[in-house]
Amino acid sequence: MNAVLTLARRELAATFDSPIAYIAGAVFLVVTGLLFFFGHDGTADFFAAREATLRPLFEYAPWVMAVILPAVTMRLVAEEKKSGTLELLVTLPITDLQIVMGKLLGAIGFLAVTLAATLVFPIAVATIGHPDLGAVAGGYVGLLLIGVAFLSLGLLTSTWTHNQIIAFIVGLLLCVFFWTATDALLKVAFDRPPLALQLLSFKTQFDDFTKGVVDLRNVVYFLSVSAVAVIGSVYSLQSRHWK
Amino acid sequence: MSANTVIRVSNLVKQYDTKTALDGVSFDVHGGEILGLLGPNGAGKSTTMKILTTYLTATSGEVSVDGIDANSDPVKVRAMLGYLPESTPLYADMVVYDYLHYVGSMRNFAKADLHKRIAEVVRMVGLQEYVGFQIANLSKGYKQRVGLAQALLHNPKVLILDEPTSGLDPNQIVEIRNLIRELGSNHTIILSSHNLAEVRQICDRVVIIHRGKVVADGTLDELEGRVAATHRILLGVQAPAGKETGGQAAADLLSSLKALPSVLSAQLSHQSQAPVPHATYELEASSDIRGELFRWAEAKGHTLLELRRKDLDLEGIFQSLTQDAQA
Numbered sequence: 185m186n187a188v189l190t191l192a193r194r195e196l197a198a199t200f201d202s203p204i205a206y207i208a209g210a211v212f213l214v215v216t217g218l219l220f221f222f223g224h225d226g227t228a229d230f231f232a233a234r235e236a237t238l239r240p241l242f243e244y245a246p247w248v249m250a251v252i253l254p255a256v257t258m259r260l261v262a263e264e265k266k267s268g269t270l271e272l273l274v275t276l277p278i279t280d281l282q283i284v285m286g287k288l289l290g291a292i293g294f295l296a297v298t299l300a301a302t303l304v305f306p307i308a309v310a311t312i313g314h315p316d317l318g319a320v321a322g323g324y325v326g327l328l329l330i331g332v333a334f335l336s337l338g339l340l341t342s343t344w345t346h347n348q349i350i351a352f353i354v355g356l357l358l359c360v361f362f363w364t365a366t367d368a369l370l371k372v373a374f375d376r377p378p379l380a381l382q383l384l385s386f387k388t389q390f391d392d393f394t395k396g397v398v399d400l401r402n403v404v405y406f407l408s409v410s411a412v413a414v415i416g417s418v419y420s421l422q423s424r425h426w427k
Numbered sequence: 428m429s430a431n432t433v434i435r436v437s438n439l440v441k442q443y444d445t446k447t448a449l450d451g452v453s454f455d456v457h458g459g460e461i462l463g464l465l466g467p468n469g470a471g472k473s474t475t476m477k478i479l480t481t482y483l484t485a486t487s488g489e490v491s492v493d494g495i496d497a498n499s500d501p502v503k504v505r506a507m508l509g510y511l512p513e514s515t516p517l518y519a520d521m522v523v524y525d526y527l528h529y530v531g532s533m534r535n536f537a538k539a540d541l542h543k544r545i546a547e548v549v550r551m552v553g554l555q556e557y558v559g560f561q562i563a564n565l566s567k568g569y570k571q572r573v574g575l576a577q578a579l580l581h582n583p584k585v586l587i588l589d590e591p592t593s594g595l596d597p598n599q600i601v602e603i604r605n606l607i608r609e610l611g612s613n614h615t616i617i618l619s620s621h622n623l624a625e626v627r628q629i630c631d632r633v634v635i636i637h638r639g640k641v642v643a644d645g646t647l648d649e650l651e652g653r654v655a656a657t658h659r660i661l662l663g664v665q666a667p668a669g670k671e672t673g674g675q676a677a678a679d680l681l682s683s684l685k686a687l688p689s690v691l692s693a694q695l696s697h698q699s700q701a702p703v704p705h706a707t708y709e710l711e712a713s714s715d716i717r718g719e720l721f722r723w724a725e726a727k728g729h730t731l732l733e734l735r736r737k738d739l740d741l742e743g744i745f746q747s748l749t750q751d752a753q754a
Contacts, residue, residue: 190532201520268516272577275480276533277506425484 187278188286195290199256208252209298219244220305236313241305242323242394246330246386250363253331254355256294257338258348260287261421265346280421284414288332288339295331299324318396326393329406330386334359336413343420362386362409431457433585433615434479439488441474441639448474449485450639456585461611463630464619471639472619473513476589479617480510492585506534509578509614513589515570519563523554523573526562530577548576552606568599575606586610588618592625604629623647623744635748642748650744657691658715659743663707663733664724677706680729687723689713705732 199205220241264270273283309315338355345351366385370377382388389402434456441449449471456462464472477483479490481501490497497504518526524545531541549558552572557565562573571591578586591607592600607629610616620626626633627647635643635650643650664680677698684693691711698706710716717734724731737743 186535187533190529194529198518198520267519268512268514269518270516271477271482271512272510272516275482275505275508275510276530277502277535278533279502424482 187276188282188289191283191286192289192293195260195287196293198259199290199294202259204255204259205294208255209294209301212248212252212298213301215248216241216245216302217305219248236309236315238306238309238315238320238323239394241302242327242390245302245327246363246390249327249331249334250359251356252298253291253295253334254338254341254352254359257291257335257342257355258352259342260291260339261342261417262346262348262351266348274421274424280418281414283421284339284343284417288336288410288414291335291339292332295328295335299327299331316396319394320396322393322396322398325398326390326402329393329403330363330390333362333386333406333409333413336410336417337362340413340417340420343417433458433460433493434617435489435491436475436479437489439475439478439490440486441471441478441483442486448639449478449488451488452636452639452641453488454634454641454644456615456617458615459611459613460632461607461616461618461630463626463633464617464636465621465623465626465633466619466636467621470636472636473589475636476510476512476587476617476619480508480587481505506581507584509581509583509586511571511574511578511586511588511591513619514594515574517562517570517573517577520561522559522561523549523565524558526573527576527580531580534581536581544580544582548579551579552576553602566599568595568602571595571599571603572606575603579610584615586614586616586618588616590619590621592620592622600625635744637748643744650748653748658712659737660710660712660715660717660720661696661707661733661735661737662710662720662724663705663731665703665705665730665732680706681708683727684708684710684723687716687719689716689719703732707733709737 220238223240261270264273274280306315306320310317337358338351341355341358342348342351344354362384363386366381367387370381370385374381383405386406389405392399392402432455436455437453439449439452440447452471452475454462464475466472474483478485479492479497481497481504484498492504492507495503495507518529521529527545527548528541531545536544545558549555552575554569554572554576557569560569562570565573575588575591578588588607592603595603604625607616607618611629611631618629630647632646633643633650634641643653662684677695681693681695684690689712691713693708693710696707696709710720715736717736720734721731
């Protein structure tokens with residue numbers, strides 16, 4: 185456990201040592217802020233709507249996260265592969281699972297800091313109205329879970345290559361796919377998509393959270409996606425043995 | 428297997444997609460020994476080391492450290508090893524002290540011990556003035572010391588150093604070699620190199636790997652004894668006054684050399700008019716005929732400029748060892 189925390193601390197420090205963290209964090213706050221107040225086509229107007237809701241935030245934030253988080257995770261393993269430091273890391277007396285968990289935990293630290301910064305939106309809304317605090321809390325739990333799933337997917341793609349750009353692009357595609365493409369594809373393919381397939385979509389799973397409902401099934405879903413990505417990452421690290 | 432065997436490598440085979448990197452490598456390393464893994468590039472030295480450090484798994488064969496099988500308990504084996512990979516990969520963005528602290532924490536050091544141990548190791552490798560430097564700003568030689576420091580931190584039973592002096596300038600090479608020699612007094616060390624002089628200086632024993640196979644295992648003196656069936660001798664003569672060594676004269680000399688007993692072959696390797704007119708010949712003889720050559724030159728009236736046995740280089744050793752293997 186000690187090693188996992190040490191690694192997480194080192195990754196978090198390295199993230200904040202590089203400009204990526206600040207660029208990603210700033211982009212996240214500015215873009216979600218703009219979307220929140222003005223909508224994606226500029227027609228929505230938070231102030232004109234006169235409604236104390238954070239729904240727009242929860243609608244747009246996952247989009248922005250799908251772009252930003254793979255940029256944060258792209259270096260996690262790819263950089264170590266390129267510089268050769270991975271060889272020293274995996275020959276420390278720790279397991280590959282510990283390495284993956286430490287790196288993921290470090291990235292979750294970044295996510296937590298960034299999400300904490302977005303708390304200015306609910307605070308702002310609360311000063312001028314009475315938002316449904318249950319829905320806000322549920323939405324944030326949902327965002328955190330989606331974020332962890334995105335980070336896990338990004339980490340997975342980072343183990344596949346020593347090229348950070350490739351890790352980023354493939355990670356981005358995976359995140360966008362899970363967030364929305366499943367949804368869109370299903371609508372194209374079926375008049376009434378089977379429930380089992382609908383449930384694959386992050387969007388479907390996320391909806392309840394924004395209504396203030398934290399359903400264990402949704403939680404388990406997001407954690408399962410993360411777990412699969414973590415196991416995939418461990419497997420990918422171990423593939424050096426049979427290549 | 429003697430009681431003192433710390434590392435045991437038996438029948439290691441490593442098959443990459445299409446290439447066989449190791450083809451049945453076996454050797455033992457005893458406690459407190461410094462073993463040199465010698466071989467040309469691509470011979471399989473690094474692959475052997477990567478398997479020893481559990482970075483890679485062998486296709487077949489076994490590796491054990493202190494009796495523990497690397498395949499079944501890699502984490503335990505890693506805890507006993509300190510490893511310096513080829514070209515010393517380090518986190519360039521980190522400060523030396525922070526990096527060592529990070530490695531120590533990953534190795535489960537208690538906080539209080541770690542600080543003390545870092546100070547010790549930093550003194551051992553001579554990094555005192557650089558602990559506050561960012562690794563990216565260090566010279567190659569000091570980066571190498573940081574690499575050694577991280578390998579030494581947990582006072583491991585075994586040190587595995589992959590080409591520890593490659594890319595260093597001559598002064599740094601001497602320093603690092605001395606350091607390794609010192610470390611050898613209380614660690615078991617395997618180092619790889621393609622530099623014969625280095626291995627002669629540092630190692631107690633050498634294992635020579637060629638195309639994935641062990642072609643020799645023993646002390647360097649033993650190996651040279653085996654290899655020295657032919658003697659390579661360098662002879663330089665000055666042309667007698669008034670005569671030039673160029674053209675006909677040099678060819679005459681060559682045939683007269685070839686006619687000498689026990690000369691197997693001879694060739695003109697170099698001739699020049701400056702600083703004095705001279706010609707240099709390279710001979711292969713079945714015995715050490717330097718004495719005969721001296722008398723031959725005296726009798727013929729040639730002034731001897733140079734007469735020496737050519738040191739065996741790695742090429743020579745490989746040539747004759749692999750010829751042995753084929754014969």
